[in-house]
Amino acid sequence: MRHDDYTLVIPTVGRESLHRLLIALRESMGPQPPEVVVVDDRPRPGDDLPLPDDPPVRVLRSGGRGPAAARNVGWRASRTRWVCFLDDDVLPDRDWISALCLDLKAADACGAAGSQAVLEVPTPRRPSDDQRRTARLATAQWITADMAYRRDMLVAAGGFDERFPRAYREDSDLALRIVSAGGTILRGERRCTHPVAPAxxxxxxxxxxxxxxxxxxxxxxxxxxxxxxxxxxxxxxxxxxxxxxxxxxxxxxxxxxxxxxxxxxxxxxxxxxxxxxxxxxxxxxxxxxxxxxxxxxxxxxxxxxxxxxxxxxxxxxxxPEPPLAVLLDRDDTLIVDRPYLNDPAGVRPTHDAAKALTRLRRRGLLLAVVTNQSGVARGLISAGQLAAVNDRVDEVLGPFDSWQVCVHGASDGCGCRKPRPGLILGAAEALGVPARRCVMIGDTGADVRAALAAGAAAVLVPTDRTLPAEVEHARAHARVAATLNDAVSLVLSECR
Structure with missing residues (x-):
């Protein structure tokens, strides 16, 4: 394994121990981490995080949704083969980086999905009740205070389940899903010390x-x-x-x-x-x-x-596997359809689009726009005009986590134009989720068939231009909702 093929992800609520951890990483023997991502999970970040000048870090925000959500934000922003999660209150040993590289190399050699560090919890000979509770971390089978996973395994598993809002069970749940799917998690040689919090x-x-x-x-x-x-x-x-x-x-x-x-x-x-x-x-x-x-x-x-x-x-x-992402058609779903719209001033959201998107974002679902725009292939609008319109949509209703746009015509034979599955698969890959954990919401049969072809779920929100045959097909093979908000209610009912 290359020494630069991993990302460190550290969720934090702004504790002073974060500064100590980053200093310890800077002083650790071995090549410096290629990327350190600190995910600020404070609901309303006020003061700056206690970050040293070195090593350089990328700070992301997860909105106070808990450590599972914070870790998901961090690893989905990475593009390396491995992702190593560290809690912000652990203290790695002096040789931790070198040991991590050896652990990941050993895991790669046997095709393992993950690598668990050795966690040490210093306690007295007769620990108190709270000290014993923390000490159990050292003997836990899987604990993300210091755990590395291959990114492709995180994608396949769908990441951490954000229904676990606390630093409890979310790590065991993910590891159990990965192991149940045939993955293995090795016990590595690197070591971290986990302090006992005041109680x-x-x-x-x-x-x-x-x-x-x-x-x-x-x-x-x-x-x-x-x-x-x-x-x-x-x-x-x-x-x-x-x-x-x-x-x-x-x-x-x-x-x-x-x-x-x-x-x-x-x-x-x-x-x-x-x-x-x-x-x-x-x-x-x-x-x-x-x-x-x-x-x-x-x-x-x-x-x-x-x-x-x-x-x-x-x-x-x-x-067991609730939806992780919602993919939305643009025209007649998010904005009022004006054929071959080429002027950003003509962007007008559908009447319930803003409310529907707010509900989805509040639940922490990833959002992508997937849209066919054959007007470019036909020469009716330019690529620049299309980009300007999409930028305006993102400004009014975004931000969206991904945009997937097909500019080909029906006769071009591309794999991305709906009803082919390319846009759906591209959105899933960009978002870092399995296609089966995505739900497509659109107003045409092409939206539904593209989702089904990719292995995703679909909800059809018919308009006056939706064909009766498309509605019947959706009733038989997907779901149908009267409005975008009703479609969102169907999605959210599966997120409990």
Missing amino acids: TWRSSVRAQIGNRDNALMRRKHGRRWRTRIGEGPGRMPAHAATTAAGAVALLAGLLGRRATARRAAALWLLCTIEFAARRWLSGPRNVREALGLSASSVLIPPVAVAHRLAGEWTFRRAR
């Missing part, structure tokens, strides 16, 4: 929100998902029993059934003591830890159960 007794209670993500893992990967990612069974059954006992005790007391209330309360107390004792015996065993564990051991079971139930409800209809 209070409430931290372990707040961490229970991860049970929502566990619900999505179960929905996507089945009941045995924990075994498949190398974890034990978890404590949800015990938390459910504890919570049920407490609820029965409270309800029986309110109804005056004292004997039942006493038995249920005794069971709740026994479960709570067992949970607290298990945590206590593994920790530093001091008074401060005892007080914190006592309070959190009471709160964790009901909070964990509540989050799990919320996750089960939220993802009750979740699809």
